[in-house]
Amino acid sequence: MTLDIIVGAQWGDEGKGRITDLLAANVDFVARFSGGDNAGHTVTIGQEIFKLHLMPSGIIHESVTCLIGNGVVINPAVLLRELSGLRERGVTVNPDRLKISTAAHLITPAHIALDKADEAFRGDEAIGTTQRGIGPAYSDKINRQGLRAGLLAEPEHLADAIHDHIAAKNLVLKNEYGAAPLNATDIAAQYADYARWIAPFLADTSLIVHEALENGRSVLAEGAQGTLLDLDHGTYPFVTSSWPTSGGALIGLGVGPKVVNRVIGVAKAFTSRVGSGPFPCELSGSEAERLRGTGENPWDEFGTTTGRPRRVGWLDTVILRYAARVNGLTEIALTKLDILSGLEEIPVCVAYELDGHGGQQAHPITHFPASLEQLAQCRPIYETLPGWQEDITAARSLTDLPPNARRYIEFISQNLNLPLSIISVGPKRSQTIMG
Numbered sequence: 001m002t003l004d005i006i007v008g009a010q011w012g013d014e015g016k017g018r019i020t021d022l023l024a025a026n027v028d029f030v031a032r033f034s035g036g037d038n039a040g041h042t043v044t045i046g047q048e049i050f051k052l053h054l055m056p057s058g059i060i061h062e063s064v065t066c067l068i069g070n071g072v073v074i075n076p077a078v079l080l081r082e083l084s085g086l087r088e089r090g091v092t093v094n095p096d097r098l099k100i101s102t103a104a105h106l107i108t109p110a111h112i113a114l115d116k117a118d119e120a121f122r123g124d125e126a127i128g129t130t131q132r133g134i135g136p137a138y139s140d141k142i143n144r145q146g147l148r149a150g151l152l153a154e155p156e157h158l159a160d161a162i163h164d165h166i167a168a169k170n171l172v173l174k175n176e177y178g179a180a181p182l183n184a185t186d187i188a189a190q191y192a193d194y195a196r197w198i199a200p201f202l203a204d205t206s207l208i209v210h211e212a213l214e215n216g217r218s219v220l221a222e223g224a225q226g227t228l229l230d231l232d233h234g235t236y237p238f239v240t241s242s243w244p245t246s247g248g249a250l251i252g253l254g255v256g257p258k259v260v261n262r263v264i265g266v267a268k269a270f271t272s273r274v275g276s277g278p279f280p281c282e283l284s285g286s287e288a289e290r291l292r293g294t295g296e297n298p299w300d301e302f303g304t305t306t307g308r309p310r311r312v313g314w315l316d317t318v319i320l321r322y323a324a325r326v327n328g329l330t331e332i333a334l335t336k337l338d339i340l341s342g343l344e345e346i347p348v349c350v351a352y353e354l355d356g357h358g359g360q361q362a363h364p365i366t367h368f369p370a371s372l373e374q375l376a377q378c379r380p381i382y383e384t385l386p387g388w389q390e391d392i393t394a395a396r397s398l399t400d401l402p403p404n405a406r407r408y409i410e411f412i413s414q415n416l417n418l419p420l421s422i423i424s425v426g427p428k429r430s431q432t433i434m435g
């Protein structure tokens, strides 16, 4: 009985969907445990590109059962759109293959309106959210006012719950933000319609995971976002409102730690982030453009959910050591190594120089600072490694890689004291090296 957990080791967009897709071929269940449709997981199979936001990436493997756990927040409109998009492309999505926790929470148009209003209200201090209603939906959950997915199986309660919810949110929208109120009757009708489609998928997913593990089946927990977006361990307040770290997988699926086997931290061969907040290794100008790409390719560094250009920088091992610590990583899956091909030299951040403040001398630190103020005062200390000029997209084993690419991998592995178990050298499923 094994539960393997995939988490993002940076600020999200590390390529978790692709790693999940790879490992899903050998598991029985793939389960999403946190976040909602703020996530964007791109999986390329042959000529087909699947962009998934809510659906576990395992859905593309017909032999896999997919779960959406209690830790997820669900926009039913997005779920149904994804469901029908997948069916149109020949993927089977039925209640045997997809189970949705009755304890997951629902996102409503009021949550989305509040997310947008709050971001506008913050002005220059905006978080840069995906405006998908994530924060307000989790706020309601924490505040014990949320609407759980189980309501979709109780039409008699659903309408009342939606009416009460919209009435309460309209007061906030009107009084706090001066925003237009929403029509509760229309939304209740919409949700009654969603309920008819979604109710057959509802289940006790914690029990399903438990029984699966008891029966010797394998479960892969698919993380969304990344360690530095974690509500507790990320760069608060520039974080998402859930727990994308490995602890969040246990809560978000309803399992205890005894069953955990591998904890795979997915890291891109460089760093990116979207939204606001400090980013010590951030690059600008032509160096940034080189890493980001032009946006012509689906794998370029532009948000899958928002289309925003991502902020980019060199690989930061201070962040990765932190991710190893808070997630208990057993290994790293390194993605997009091919993007670094052709560079003369590749800087890797190995420590920060923390600016002196309060009369203190500037000094180097090797751990990720616990305070955002300190992080904002950190400058990267780089070690520069030699680059490689060869195209590595056809490499299928470590020995196929040029010596300097191997050196880059070994350097990271030694620095983190972790094996690099998977390395991706191109967007296709086959462009992978098992380390």
Ligand code: IMP
Pocket: 011, 012, 013, 038, 039, 040, 127, 128, 129, 130, 131, 132, 133, 134, 135, 224, 225, 229, 238, 239, 240, 241, 274, 275, 276
């Ligand atoms: P929210 O999750 O929409 O509330 O956004 C909060 C912060 O998390 C913002 O900085 C977003 O850009 C960031 N974020 C949320 N989801 C993702 C993701 O899947 N990848 C990268 N950043 C994300």
